[in-house]
Amino acid sequence: MKExxxxxxxxxxxxxxxxxxxxxISFLFIQIKGSNNLFIYSTFNFWVVITFLIYFAGTFFVxxxxxxxxxxxxxxxxxxxxxISFNILKDILLCVAMTMKSNDxxxxxxxxxxxxxxxxxxSKKIN
Amino acid sequence: MFFLQTAFGRPSVLxxxxxxxxxxxxxxxxxxxxxxxxxxxxxKQIQKMEEERQQMLLRASIQFQEEERQRxxxxxxxxxxxxxxxxxxxxxxxLIHQEPAVQLQSIFSAKQIIDDTIQLIRNISHSLMPPTLKxxxxxxxVKDLFDKINGxxxxxxxxxxxxxxxxxxxxQELLVFRILQELVTNIIKHSSAGFIHLTQNAQGNIVYFRxxxxxxxxxxxxxDKMEHNSSGLGLKNIQSRIRVLNGKIFFEIDNTHTxxxxxxxxxxxxxx
Numbered sequence: 542m543k544e545x546x547x548x549x550x551x552x553x554x555x556x557x558x559x560x561x562x563x564x565x566i567s568f569l570f571i572q573i574k575g576s577n578n579l580f581i582y583s584t585f586n587f588w589v590v591i592t593f594l595i596y597f598a599g600t601f602f603v604x605x606x607x608x609x610x611x612x613x614x615x616x617x618x619x620x621x622x623x624x625i626s627f628n629i630l631k632d633i634l635l636c637v638a639m640t641m642k643s644n645d646x647x648x649x650x651x652x653x654x655x656x657x658x659x660x661x662x663x664s665k666k667i668n
Numbered sequence: 669m670f671f672l673q674t675a676f677g678r679p680s681v682l683x684x685x686x687x688x689x690x691x692x693x694x695x696x697x698x699x700x701x702x703x704x705x706x707x708x709x710x711x712k713q714i715q716k717m718e719e720e721r722q723q724m725l726l727r728a729s730i731q732f733q734e735e736e737r738q739r740x741x742x743x744x745x746x747x748x749x750x751x752x753x754x755x756x757x758x759x760x761x762x763l764i765h766q767e768p769a770v771q772l773q774s775i776f777s778a779k780q781i782i783d784d785t786i787q788l789i790r791n792i793s794h795s796l797m798p799p800t801l802k803x804x805x806x807x808x809x810v811k812d813l814f815d816k817i818n819g820x821x822x823x824x825x826x827x828x829x830x831x832x833x834x835x836x837x838x839x840q841e842l843l844v845f846r847i848l849q850e851l852v853t854n855i856i857k858h859s860s861a862g863f864i865h866l867t868q869n870a871q872g873n874i875v876y877f878r879x880x881x882x883x884x885x886x887x888x889x890x891x892d893k894m895e896h897n898s899s900g901l902g903l904k905n906i907q908s909r910i911r912v913l914n915g916k917i918f919f920e921i922d923n924t925h926t927x928x929x930x931x932x933x934x935x936x937x938x939x940x
Contacts, residue, residue: 566696569696569697569700572700572704573703573704573707580704580705580708581700581701581704582701591693591697594693594696594697595690595693595694595697598689598690598692598693599686599689599690599693600686601685601686601689602681602682602685602686602689603682603686606681606682615680616682619680619682619683623682623683623686
């Protein structure tokens with residue numbers, strides 16, 4: 542008999558995955574409905590959301606079956622491979638998201654209005 | 669290897685479920701991305717069309733101004749110029765002929781010519797800005813216009829203003845007058861109508877003008893089509909003036925198919 546608080550709680554993780562998947566889908570739905578003229582894949586948020594979507598969709602069944610099939614050797618191998626694969630995919634997608642974020646920062650810096658009061662400041666300093 | 673064997677040799681629920689969920693997620697993302705791309709492309713197309721339309725209206729307006737200037741230039745050059753030159757000739761004559769009778773005759777002729785020139789310049793000025801509109805407002809200007817049309821005897825024109833206690837601003841009155849002038853000109857030129865009647869009324873903050881005529885008119889669809897395709901400037905100018913007024917224009921036919929109606933809605937603006 543398992544002790545309370547020890548082991549893998551598939552039910553809780555299943556619920557968590559479903560909630561996160563629903564949130565991701567609702568985000569995408571809002572993006573579809575909004576009339577933003579910016580391409581969705583050029584935003585940081587989109588990449589973060591699809592990272593969550595793909596990771597939780599991919600690992601959904603693994604986590605769901607873990608508590609009942611953790612004793613099976615075959616399952617353990619499959620669990621290892623699926624988990625590793627989706628972790629790598631998740632990291633790659635998050636890297637892409639971070640690249641998008643740094644691009645945004647560069648663009649913001651480029652499009653900023655130069656300080657037009659600079660001369661005034663200099664003249665004040667000289668005086 | 670074991671993973672592949674399990675996946676392709678003896679498919680397990682876990683592998684199939686995982687792959688199914690993964691592809692569903694990918695499909696969802698693809699659908700969103702492609703849908704959004706399509707929407708953006710569609711929006712850009714609409715924006716481009718709107719820009720082209722604005723360009724067309726602007727070009728029409730500029731062309732209209734140029735034509736108006738050419739007309740004024742031609743009037744001044746062809747009519748006022750020769751008249752003044754002739755008056756100058758008569759006055760020159762006075763310097764050569766010293767006989768009082770001849771001098772008197774030539775001064776009289778010069779005076780006649782100068783009077784004609786004054787009348788001509790007045791006509792040009794009136795065509796640019798009707799003095800009745802400037803001094804007495806839209807109602808008087810429209811009635812004056814309709815009296816002139818009636819005077820020709822070809823067509824019966826009448827106008828009735830029901831609620832003109834609160835007048836439109838001067839700019840709006842000028843724009844409405846130009847629109848009505850253009851519409852009436854079009855009716856006279858193209859519709860072979862026997863009568864034209866203008867009715868004005870107001871409801872809240874909106875002033876309505878409706879022209880009825882019994883000739884061959886156009887409907888809203890024709891107006892939309894002609895405004896885009898026609899080479900003429902009249903309808904384009906009407907549309908651009910309506911836009912400036914923030915108003916609306918409707919071309920309709922009555923239920924009995926006897927009279928055509930053109931309705932203009934103009935929201936009141938405070939007089940500057």
